[in-house]
Amino acid sequence: MFYDIRKSQPIKVLVTGAAGQIAYSLLYSVAKGDVFGPDQPLVLVMLDITPMMNVLDGVLMELQDCAHPLLREVISTDKEEVAFKDIDVAILVGSMPRKEGMERKDLLKANVKIFKSQGAALDKYAKKTVKVLVVGNPANTNCLIASKSAPSIPKENFSCLTRLDHNRAKAQIALKVGVTAKDVKNVIIWGNHSSTQYPDVNHAKVKVQGKDVGVYEAVKNDNWLKGDFIQTVQQRGAAVIKARKLSSAMSAAKAICDHVRDIWFGTPEGEFISMGVISDGNSYAVPEDLIYSFPVVIKNKTWKFVEGLPINDFSREKMDATAKELTEERETAVEFLSCA
Ligand code: NAI
Numbered sequence: 001m002f003y004d005i006r007k008s009q010p011i012k013v014l015v016t017g018a019a020g021q022i023a024y025s026l027l028y029s030v031a032k033g034d035v036f037g038p039d040q041p042l043v044l045v046m047l048d049i050t051p052m053m054n055v056l057d058g059v060l061m062e063l064q065d066c067a068h069p070l071l072r073e074v075i076s077t078d079k080e081e082v083a084f085k086d087i088d089v090a091i092l093v094g095s096m097p098r099k100e101g102m103e104r105k106d107l108l109k110a111n112v113k114i115f116k117s118q119g120a121a122l123d124k125y126a127k128k129t130v131k132v133l134v135v136g137n138p139a140n141t142n143c144l145i146a147s148k149s150a151p152s153i154p155k156e157n158f159s160c161l162t163r164l165d166h167n168r169a170k171a172q173i174a175l176k177v178g179v180t181a182k183d184v185k186n187v188i189i190w191g192n193h194s195s196t197q198y199p200d201v202n203h204a205k206v207k208v209q210g211k212d213v214g215v216y217e218a219v220k221n222d223n224w225l226k227g228d229f230i231q232t233v234q235q236r237g238a239a240v241i242k243a244r245k246l247s248s249a250m251s252a253a254k255a256i257c258d259h260v261r262d263i264w265f266g267t268p269e270g271e272f273i274s275m276g277v278i279s280d281g282n283s284y285a286v287p288e289d290l291i292y293s294f295p296v297v298i299k300n301k302t303w304k305f306v307e308g309l310p311i312n313d314f315s316r317e318k319m320d321a322t323a324k325e326l327t328e329e330r331e332t333a334v335e336f337l338s339c340a
Helices: 021-032 050-066 104-125 139-148 163-177 215-219 222-226 228-244 250-265 313-337
Strands: 011-016 042-047 071-077 089-092 131-134 158-160 188-190 198-200 205-208 211-214 273-278 291-299 302-305
Touching: 011 021, 021 042, 021 050, 021 250, 042 050, 050 071, 089 104, 089 250, 104 139, 104 313, 131 139, 131 250, 139 158, 139 273, 139 291, 139 313, 158 291, 163 188, 163 198, 163 205, 163 215, 163 228, 163 250, 163 273, 188 273, 188 291, 188 313, 198 228, 198 313, 205 215, 211 215, 215 222, 222 228, 250 273, 291 313
Parallel strands: 011 042, 011 089, 042 071, 089 131, 131 158
Antiparallel strands: 158 273, 188 198, 205 211, 273 291, 291 302
């Protein structure tokens, strides 16, 4: 029997910041079927701010010119009530970038305003089953604000992107051991998508000559693993900006695809991935009510914490430091929430 994609129901996917550089790679991959599969028709919705509508027209033309068979419709808009209407998935990439001389507090304030408004739009217009991924920085706290502003949507439907950090950690280990990234699994990014994040390889495995071994055993260089490796992953975003004069875009788009595909189809058996999700106060002694990056497994579009991993003192200290930063960010953001 033939499966006819023309007969199946399209899903509606929103990408914000659609005129920006991450979206330029992301929209192509989503439209091609890399995320929701080759049989899933799509309605793509692109939101950006009014001054970017001309640029967005160009992106729209290019998407049409790709002639992707899965695309049923592409909507470009600067209006939240249009963008968030009946969506199944929201990928919130657009945010206020840090400008020269801008204090971190000012950046938070500008973003609280955006994510409060988009959270309220999710609450009002989106499907209650909508899955929301926040990418725009500061991603964890923006995600928390969006979730708090959308009380009718389950908190578990919100996540923020730390998959790029996760992929960076995998890639560094693979390069060091001389295997491919596919041979490395179960690295963890704990905490904030910032330089306080903690890339943890204590539970990760590398396939060497067909056998899964621990990373410490495979790398045989504890100093590197406890020093340069962690710093390289923490500082990778800054290193890319320094070299490219632009922030990571291709790799960010790829990580978004990995993240959303895992939400949609589940994580492979025996593997876990990292994403920023709401803390419940019980898992790994992370304070409650933070969007903190944890190891999770996903099944039936629902994530679960990977429980019971032993945490040594070295890890504990780093996990607490990034939790402290997130707690401070939350406090500042919540202050702004009432006046945004
Ligand atoms: P960009 O500056 O090229 O594009 C951002 C787009 O968002 C612009 O077109 C802008 O007009 C739009 N925008 C601003 N406010 C908006 C609003 N209220 N509604 C809709 N659109 C809005 O930036 P790029 O490189 O695409 O990065 C986007 C964000 O992703 C940045 O905040 C960046 O820091 C973040 N990022 C996060 C990563 C992560 O791992 N969590 C990795 C890489 C980037």
